[in-house]
Amino acid sequence: MSAGAAHGAGGVARAASALFAADLRRELRTGEALVPMLMFAMIVLVVAGVTFNLPEMGPDDRRRLAPGILWTAIAFAMLVGQARALLVDRDEERWQGLLLSPLDRTALFAVKWLEGLLLGLAVELLLVPLTVVFFDLPPGLHWGQLALALLLGTGGLAALGTLLGSLTTSLGRGEAMLSILVLPVASPILIAGSMTTAKLLAGGTLADASPWPAVLLATLGLNLALGALLFESVLVE
Amino acid sequence: MSERTSSALGRPAAIACGALFLAGALLLLWGAMLYAPTEKVMGDVQRIFYFHVPSAANAMLGFVLAGVAGLAYLATRRSGWDEIGRAAVETGTLWATIVLVTGPIWARSAWGTWWTWEPRLTTSLITWLIFLGAMLVRKVSHNAEQSARLASVIAIVGVLNLPVVYLSVHWWRGNHPMIFKRGAEGALAPEMWTAFVAGMIGVTLMHVALLYAAWRTAQLEDAVSARERLAEHEENGR
Amino acid sequence: MSTGAGVALEFRSTGRRFGAVVALADATLTVGAGEALLILGPNGAGKSTLLRLAAGLTRPTSGQVLVDGIDLRGTRAGRARAAIGFLGHRSFLYEHLTAKENLELYAHLYGVAGDTGALAERWLAKIGMARVAQRTVRGFSRGMMQRLALARALQHEPRLVLLDEPTTGLDPEGRARLDALLDEQRARGATLAMISHRAEAALPRADRVLVLNRGRIAALGPAAERDAAGWTALVAAAGTAPGAAA
Amino acid sequence: MSTTMMFWGYAAGFALIALFVGRLVAKNASLARRIDALQR
Numbered sequence: 001m002s003a004g005a006a007h008g009a010g011g012v013a014r015a016a017s018a019l020f021a022a023d024l025r026r027e028l029r030t031g032e033a034l035v036p037m038l039m040f041a042m043i044v045l046v047v048a049g050v051t052f053n054l055p056e057m058g059p060d061d062r063r064r065l066a067p068g069i070l071w072t073a074i075a076f077a078m079l080v081g082q083a084r085a086l087l088v089d090r091d092e093e094r095w096q097g098l099l100l101s102p103l104d105r106t107a108l109f110a111v112k113w114l115e116g117l118l119l120g121l122a123v124e125l126l127l128v129p130l131t132v133v134f135f136d137l138p139p140g141l142h143w144g145q146l147a148l149a150l151l152l153g154t155g156g157l158a159a160l161g162t163l164l165g166s167l168t169t170s171l172g173r174g175e176a177m178l179s180i181l182v183l184p185v186a187s188p189i190l191i192a193g194s195m196t197t198a199k200l201l202a203g204g205t206l207a208d209a210s211p212w213p214a215v216l217l218a219t220l221g222l223n224l225a226l227g228a229l230l231f232e233s234v235l236v237e
Numbered sequence: 238m239s240e241r242t243s244s245a246l247g248r249p250a251a252i253a254c255g256a257l258f259l260a261g262a263l264l265l266l267w268g269a270m271l272y273a274p275t276e277k278v279m280g281d282v283q284r285i286f287y288f289h290v291p292s293a294a295n296a297m298l299g300f301v302l303a304g305v306a307g308l309a310y311l312a313t314r315r316s317g318w319d320e321i322g323r324a325a326v327e328t329g330t331l332w333a334t335i336v337l338v339t340g341p342i343w344a345r346s347a348w349g350t351w352w353t354w355e356p357r358l359t360t361s362l363i364t365w366l367i368f369l370g371a372m373l374v375r376k377v378s379h380n381a382e383q384s385a386r387l388a389s390v391i392a393i394v395g396v397l398n399l400p401v402v403y404l405s406v407h408w409w410r411g412n413h414p415m416i417f418k419r420g421a422e423g424a425l426a427p428e429m430w431t432a433f434v435a436g437m438i439g440v441t442l443m444h445v446a447l448l449y450a451a452w453r454t455a456q457l458e459d460a461v462s463a464r465e466r467l468a469e470h471e472e473n474g475r
Numbered sequence: 476m477s478t479g480a481g482v483a484l485e486f487r488s489t490g491r492r493f494g495a496v497v498a499l500a501d502a503t504l505t506v507g508a509g510e511a512l513l514i515l516g517p518n519g520a521g522k523s524t525l526l527r528l529a530a531g532l533t534r535p536t537s538g539q540v541l542v543d544g545i546d547l548r549g550t551r552a553g554r555a556r557a558a559i560g561f562l563g564h565r566s567f568l569y570e571h572l573t574a575k576e577n578l579e580l581y582a583h584l585y586g587v588a589g590d591t592g593a594l595a596e597r598w599l600a601k602i603g604m605a606r607v608a609q610r611t612v613r614g615f616s617r618g619m620m621q622r623l624a625l626a627r628a629l630q631h632e633p634r635l636v637l638l639d640e641p642t643t644g645l646d647p648e649g650r651a652r653l654d655a656l657l658d659e660q661r662a663r664g665a666t667l668a669m670i671s672h673r674a675e676a677a678l679p680r681a682d683r684v685l686v687l688n689r690g691r692i693a694a695l696g697p698a699a700e701r702d703a704a705g706w707t708a709l710v711a712a713a714g715t716a717p718g719a720a721a
Numbered sequence: 722m723s724t725t726m727m728f729w730g731y732a733a734g735f736a737l738i739a740l741f742v743g744r745l746v747a748k749n750a751s752l753a754r755r756i757d758a759l760q761r
Contacts, residue, residue: 018583097567280723
């Protein structure tokens with residue numbers, strides 16, 4: 001009942017969507033986060049293909065390897081993209097302007113999280129088909145369920161990336177520091193994501209992958225809650 | 238601040254700390270080396286258990302304390318809480334390191350391999366990495382207030398994610414038969430239980446002594462840098 | 476108690492330490508609605524910290540800061556922040572958005588009702604930047620950024636206007652526009668708290684003067700008490716006095 | 722073998738503790754130096 005206070009109920013949404021639109025416009029004009037993310041994700045796939053010697057591999061081995069490589073590519077691309085996006089916010093000293101405004105800090109976190117999530121999903125739109133092609137996976141998958149699993153896992157990564165990314169950028173350090181802080185904490189997401197994806201790539205369903213989809217959901221909820229609660233502490237001195 | 242001797246502890250406290258540490262160490266070694274019987278299958282290496290497991294418990298204790306201190310710091314912004322948090326992350330990391338070193342030594346002897354992706358070891362490794370991050374954040378910032386704030390956030394995020402890390406690693410490895418059940422665990426001999434409890438108390442006493450010393454050092458560190466900043470300030474004012 | 480309707484900004488034994496360094500020690504201060512306060516002090520006296528505390532950009536380590544009677548750390552802080560217009564050392568502008576887009580974004584963030592586009596255009600004309608409304612902020616000069624930041628801080632008609640060295644980067648024409656804007660803010664009844672190192676220029680628009688030194692209030696009195704040279708001398712004296720504070 | 726490994730386990734653990742204590746002592750010594758410098 002206190003949220004936003006200065007805004008009416010619709011006012012918070014209007015302010016948040018104005019911020020979202022401004023960030024989107026910036027991204028469309030510069031491509032500063034998405035372009036390096038796409039490049040990075042593709043490079044991870046190619047490097048994996050070369051180092052694991054994919055052409056020599058049988059279909060079973062390829063299928064076993066694919067989920068891990070997919071999630072490695074997702075995780076690192078997210079780190080690169082969020083570090084970029086949040087670093088620009090810092091360089092232009094915009095955090096302060098946003099904190100100054102009456103916009104509720106939880107709403108601020110929500111907007112930045114949503115942006116991270118959408119960046120991740122945009123990368124996956126390219127990355128998943130590419131993985132299927134590179135790893136020569138059978139196309140008969142539950143695509144909708146795969147999309148849901150990716151959404152949950154990417155959402156959890158985006159929540160950690162938003163909270164800890166705003167922290168590393170306030171230190172003036174970029175991707176390396178963010179990786180060090182995010183990846184260990186994100187290990188449940190990476191385990192659950194790979195396990196779920198493995199089942200789905202083998203033609204199974206989310207139910208077959210139990211309990212991993214539940215872990216994805218739980219980590220998403222936990223990290224969103226932590227982000228919303230701690231975001232102000234990271235940003236306000 | 239009143240005049241302090243050129244040590245964080247002062248002589249009486251240093252002696253008390255040393256005595257506490259020594260008592261803890263002796264209790265641990267007595268239980269593990271003298272009192273406990275030799276385990277039939279694994280032999281003497283099983284005695285690492287009396288050191289390894291209490292170390293893991295104390296690592297967790299340190300990290301939970303760091304998380305609580307972090308929350309308190311963020312709420313009050315009083316550097317006293319940060320001093321506790323700083324000390325607790327340091328000792329927690331020490332015990333976690335010991336877990337990671339003694340674990341493989343045991344594994345090498347008992348199972349013939351240095352590393353297994355055994356759930357408890359894997360969890361310890363991940364935990365250790367999380368809290369190294371919390372220490373690293375401090376090294377990176379030159380602004381004491383900022384590093385305190387950020388280290389608090391990492392400690393909280395780390396501690397609250399630990400249960401999920403623990404559960405998921407266990408489920409991940411859960412389908413495999415684990416050798417970690419030392420014999421039938423319920424059938425731990427009574428002498429072994431006594432030695433285990435002695436180890437638990439001993440390591441905790443050692444931890445308390447180290448934690449106190451690290452805490453006082455952190456306090457002294459803050460006090461000294463405050464006076465240095467003040468002196469600097471006065472020099473500039475002139 | 477002391478928080479009547481007439482108080483726009485109140486510090487209740489507010490202190491702020493950064494680690495071990497005391498930036499502001501136990502400040503108690505009320506600024507009445509419609510009043511104009513000029514803040515003076517040597518470098519490192521805590522002026523910017525005081526203003527940032529008032530804007531909610533820095534949290535106090537002790538005491539409270541109230542704006543319109545609302546604690547900036549409380550659950551209704553959003554309502555208080557809506558009443559504040561703050562101009563600091565940085566512009567807080569989006570480099571890749573145009574001047575007009577920047578103003579519209581901030582208008583939305585502050586929940587300004589009505590046509591934000593028309594509002595932005597009106598303000599761009601006011602600061603003499605109507606011509607560059609559609610240009611992205613990237614590449615603007617320091618003075619242009621400062622003008623735009625000023626519009627960003629004032630367009631939502633804040634009841635409490637906080638300005639940290641607002642003349643920075645402004646040319647004579649920009650300073651004239653700033654003076655006009657300040658008069659306009661006062662005319663509509665806004666409360667003003669302003670840091671300035673140019674006492675002689677800022678003094679005519681101030682009701683009271685606050686002198687800070689080493690995080691403490693060294694003097695607080697009616698602006699008319701001294702002339703500009705007198706206040707400047709007081710600041711200089713505070714800067715050299717051996718820590719009466721410590 | 723088993724006994725040697727046990728020895729190394731305890732030795733490594735206590736070596737780590739010694740390292741920690743050593744670092745703490747060194748830090749205290751350096752803090753003491755800084756205090757002395759301040760008082761001069």
